[in-house]
Amino acid sequence: MSKLRSSEITPEELYRSRRAFMRQTGALAAGALILSACGGTTADTTTASATTTAVVDPPKPGTPAEPSTPYEAITNYNNYYEFSTDKEPVAALARNFTTKPWTVAVGGFVAKPKTYATEELLQRFPVEERIYRHRCVEGWSMVIPWQGFPLRKLLAEVEPTAQAKYVRFTTISRPQEMPGQHDSYYSWPYVDGLRLDEAMNDLALMVTGLYGKPLPPQNGAPLRLAVPWKYGFKSVKAIVKIDLVAEQPTSLWMTASPDEYGFYANVNPNVPHPRWSQSSERRIGETSRRKTLLFNGYAEEVAQLYTGMNLRTSF
Ligand SMILES: Nc1nc2c(c(=O)[nH]1)N[C@H]1C(S)=C(S)[C@@H](COP(=O)(O)O)O[C@H]1N2
Ligand SMILES: [Mo]
Numbered sequence: 001m002s003k004l005r006s007s008e009i010t011p012e013e014l015y016r017s018r019r020a021f022m023r024q025t026g027a028l029a030a031g032a033l034i035l036s037a038c039g040g041t042t043a044d045t046t047t048a049s050a051t052t053t054a055v056v057d058p059p060k061p062g063t064p065a066e067p068s069t070p071y072e073a074i075t076n077y078n079n080y081y082e083f084s085t086d087k088e089p090v091a092a093l094a095r096n097f098t099t100k101p102w103t104v105a106v107g108g109f110v111a112k113p114k115t116y117a118t119e120e121l122l123q124r125f126p127v128e129e130r131i132y133r134h135r136c137v138e139g140w141s142m143v144i145p146w147q148g149f150p151l152r153k154l155l156a157e158v159e160p161t162a163q164a165k166y167v168r169f170t171t172i173s174r175p176q177e178m179p180g181q182h183d184s185y186y187s188w189p190y191v192d193g194l195r196l197d198e199a200m201n202d203l204a205l206m207v208t209g210l211y212g213k214p215l216p217p218q219n220g221a222p223l224r225l226a227v228p229w230k231y232g233f234k235s236v237k238a239i240v241k242i243d244l245v246a247e248q249p250t251s252l253w254m255t256a257s258p259d260e261y262g263f264y265a266n267v268n269p270n271v272p273h274p275r276w277s278q279s280s281e282r283r284i285g286e287t288s289r290r291k292t293l294l295f296n297g298y299a300e301e302v303a304q305l306y307t308g309m310n311l312r313t314s315f
Contacts, residue, residue: 005294012254026220040095067140068131071211073284078218079136080237081186082171082178097177097238102222106241108168118222122208124157125149128210129212132228133295134235135267141281146226147209154242160196164244167199168192169225169236186256193249193263194227195305198234203228203301229298231265262315264306267296271312 078090104121107113116124135141147188155167160206171190174179181188198204205226215221220237227234233253253261260274269279269292280289295302306314 005019035262063272066133066143067145068145069284074142074144074210075216075218079232080218080220082180082188082190082238083218084180091216091218093134093179097217097221099222100215102240104223104240104242106154106158106242107160108245109164110244111161114156114158117158118208121149121154121206121223125153127208130226133296134226134228135281135292136231136232137231137261137265139276139278139281140284141284142284145211145225146205146207148205148207148226150202151204151206151225154206158244160244160269163246165196166245166248167194167196167245168245168249169239170243171236172238172240189251190236190252190253191249192234192253194234196244196304201302203298203307213302223232229267229295231267231300233261234265264314266306266311267292268311268315270294271315
């Protein structure tokens with residue numbers, strides 16, 4: 001993101017992304033000429049949405065439910081710098097990424113450190129569907145039907161001790177399969193973290209699936225985080241290590257660009273990124289921008305975590 005042009009907000013990029021999006025959803029196959037007429041083509045929302053039911057944030061009375069972003073878009077427009085700093089190539093580059101066998105080691109300040117195989121996690125923690133808004137710091141968003149289990153259940157099982165104040169998530173190091181990890185501009189492996197009470201919030205989800213299918217590699221298989229009230233970069237992919245720590249972790253993004261990315265990264269339309277506004281966003285599949293909501297619309301669930309904090313300065 002620090003190398004990123006503030007691309008998401010230029011009309012040219014908007015056009016290009018919409019073309020790519022339509023190609024992915026098959027809209028172009030139906031005829032490129034509809035491009036100019038397809039402002040928010042409702043056809044965009046009709047694909048592959050077989051399994052959606054439980055909406056985590058039910059629509060307020062009189063408000064239409066937000067349709068889930070098509071599977072094709074969620075799985076072909078990916079930020080995953082281990083593979084590429086461009087979104088479109090990620091799916092192909094990640095296709096043969098080895099996700100089995102896989103273990104995640106949970107340790108640090110815990111009474112019962114444990115290394116779990118993915119299969120064991122799935123056995124121990126019943127998988128739920130959570131349809132979450134996903135807001136990237138670059139200014140685009142999706143609605144994603146994840147499957148997974150609340151992180152709090154996993155943390156409870158290892159029993160954090162009194163010294164544990166933060167949780168640090170680490171992505172796998174595997175440069176032989178992840179070409180982006182040869183780019184020494186970034187401090188691999190990808191790391192990010194949460195305060196312990198944030199991590200214990202019921203919304204924080206360990207994701208194992210998408211649209212009722214196993215999580216594809218480009219979306220962070222076999223295990224990634226979804227923290228829907230924070231910018232997307234907090235939702236770490238391909239997690240192999242979860243450490244309970246005493247000090248606030250320094251994320252890859254804080255290291256790469258400390259003036260632009262902080263630890264909290266709560267979605268906040270009132271605090272601009274140094275290079276662009278955060279007041280609105282482009283929902284993938286829509287043409288006009290929509291207003292970005294404080295805490296990405298999850299204030300009711302999480303605002304109490306930040307009582308007394310200055311949300312303008314604690315980015
Ligand atoms: N390991 C890792 N996790 C990551 C990233 C990354 O580059 N590497 N990108 C983040 C960013 S910026 C976003 S917006 C989301 C994108 O998730 P998605 O591709 O499933 O939509 O993943 C986040 N998690
Ligand atoms: Mo992002």
